[in-house]
Amino acid sequence: MKTEDLIGLLAAGETRVAPHLVRQRFAVAMGWSIPLAALVMVSVYGLRADLVQALSGTVFWMKLAFAGALALFAGLATDRLGRPGMRVAGVWAGLAAPVVLLWLAAAAALLGADPAERADLVFGSSWRSCPFNIALISLPLFAAMLWFVRGMAPTEPALAGAGAGLLSGAIATLIYALHCPESSVTFVGIWYVLGIAIPTLAGAALGPKLLRW
Amino acid sequence: MEPIQLRHARFASSESHLQTLLVQGNGGEALAYHEFLRSLSGHLRAYFRRRLFQRPDDIEDLVQETLLAVHNQRHTYRADLPLTAWVHGIARYKFFNLLRARSAREELHDPLDDESLLFAESDTDAFEAKKDLDTLLSDLPERQRLPIVHVKLEGLSVAETALRTGMSESAIKVGIHRGLKALAAKIREST
Numbered sequence: 001m002k003t004e005d006l007i008g009l010l011a012a013g014e015t016r017v018a019p020h021l022v023r024q025r026f027a028v029a030m031g032w033s034i035p036l037a038a039l040v041m042v043s044v045y046g047l048r049a050d051l052v053q054a055l056s057g058t059v060f061w062m063k064l065a066f067a068g069a070l071a072l073f074a075g076l077a078t079d080r081l082g083r084p085g086m087r088v089a090g091v092w093a094g095l096a097a098p099v100v101l102l103w104l105a106a107a108a109a110l111l112g113a114d115p116a117e118r119a120d121l122v123f124g125s126s127w128r129s130c131p132f133n134i135a136l137i138s139l140p141l142f143a144a145m146l147w148f149v150r151g152m153a154p155t156e157p158a159l160a161g162a163g164a165g166l167l168s169g170a171i172a173t174l175i176y177a178l179h180c181p182e183s184s185v186t187f188v189g190i191w192y193v194l195g196i197a198i199p200t201l202a203g204a205a206l207g208p209k210l211l212r213w
Numbered sequence: 214m215e216p217i218q219l220r221h222a223r224f225a226s227s228e229s230h231l232q233t234l235l236v237q238g239n240g241g242e243a244l245a246y247h248e249f250l251r252s253l254s255g256h257l258r259a260y261f262r263r264r265l266f267q268r269p270d271d272i273e274d275l276v277q278e279t280l281l282a283v284h285n286q287r288h289t290y291r292a293d294l295p296l297t298a299w300v301h302g303i304a305r306y307k308f309f310n311l312l313r314a315r316s317a318r319e320e321l322h323d324p325l326d327d328e329s330l331l332f333a334e335s336d337t338d339a340f341e342a343k344k345d346l347d348t349l350l351s352d353l354p355e356r357q358r359l360p361i362v363h364v365k366l367e368g369l370s371v372a373e374t375a376l377r378t379g380m381s382e383s384a385i386k387v388g389i390h391r392g393l394k395a396l397a398a399k400i401r402e403s404t
Contacts, residue, residue, distance in 0.1 A: 011244075014243075015238050084301075084306065213397065
């Protein structure tokens with residue numbers, strides 16, 4: 001086929017693009033995966049029994065602020081990574097900020113604590129399972145976000161996969177915070193971050209295979 | 214050499230001209246979109262020629278593959294961003310895909326194979342694509358091939374195609390969309 005003919009083919013008929021196509025795909029992906037992830041959390045782990053009391057504690061809100069900010073910037077970064085010629089640029093700082101702030105708070109809590117209590121602050125009662133719980137909850141989100149990015153045009157598929165994984169991990173963490181009974185910010189700074197790292201690394205590994213176009 | 218300001222001015226006007234055409238095309242103006250692709254193909258050909266002077270027969274394949282990618286991914290273009298950066302991102306991605314596929318294959322083959330290409334090249338070859346899109350198109354499943362053939366090649370309307378094929382209008386639109394994506398995937402696999 002000659003290039004002229006290909007151009008004729010591509011430009012024939014309807015050439016209109018729905019103006020909010022990207023946003024719609026994102027909404028569809030979120031629309032089915034968030035409820036499913038919430039269902040996984042509720043059915044496998046259950047809401048924390050003291051959820052109402054937790055609402056008045058600061059650590060509960062720190063968890064939500066951390067994961068929420070991370071999800072927001074991961075979403076922005078993933079959108080940019082899906083558009084050729086766009087740079088992540090300032091969004092990198094937005095991704096780093098929640099983690100750095102969390103780690104500062106975690107270090108401060110650890111240093112300010114009585115040495116005998118430090119192990120408790122670090123390990124809590126669920127450190128063994130916490131990262132894997134977050135990773136399990138992130139699974140439906142992970143699939144949905146990869147599907148979303150497949151509809152984009154990522155020129156750096158490993159980074160775009162990592163962005164999708166980070167976004168799914170951050171949202172999974174928001175959901176997991178409604179179960180997790182831990183109340184130490186040091187615990188959150190270690191095990192939550194590790195939990196989010198699992199889908200992020202998985203996304204980076206799968207990106208080059210799944211996100212080609 | 215023309216003065217650098219002149220070249221910048223020419224660049225800026227072709228950027229804004231092409232951008233206007235793409236935005237109009239995405240808004241449904243097929244003529245503007247046709248002109249956009251035609252004009253873009255010239256830029257792409259020059260861009261790839263500078264980088265592939267040793268393999269002129271790859272140039273037209275890359276031009277076509279990039280045009281198809283521009284078309285399939287045009288929803289990822291944001292009108293508030295420079296069009297050059299977006300097109301360049303796509304062209305670069307397709308270019309490096311080709312190089313990667315090439316180097317992966319050439320590790321398996323004797324590089325002396327290249328000698329056979331010596332006399333195979335001529336100027337007119339540069340304008341013939343090696344990969345035959347007609348053949349790739351004919352390999353698509355009917356539900357994708359028929360909508361593309363009727364709407365895109367024969368110029369029938371979606372409604373007429375629906376009547377003729379017994380498919381629904383939305384199936385026709387989905388068939389075109391998926392078919393062009395599948396075509397891009399087939400090109401990629403054959404690289």
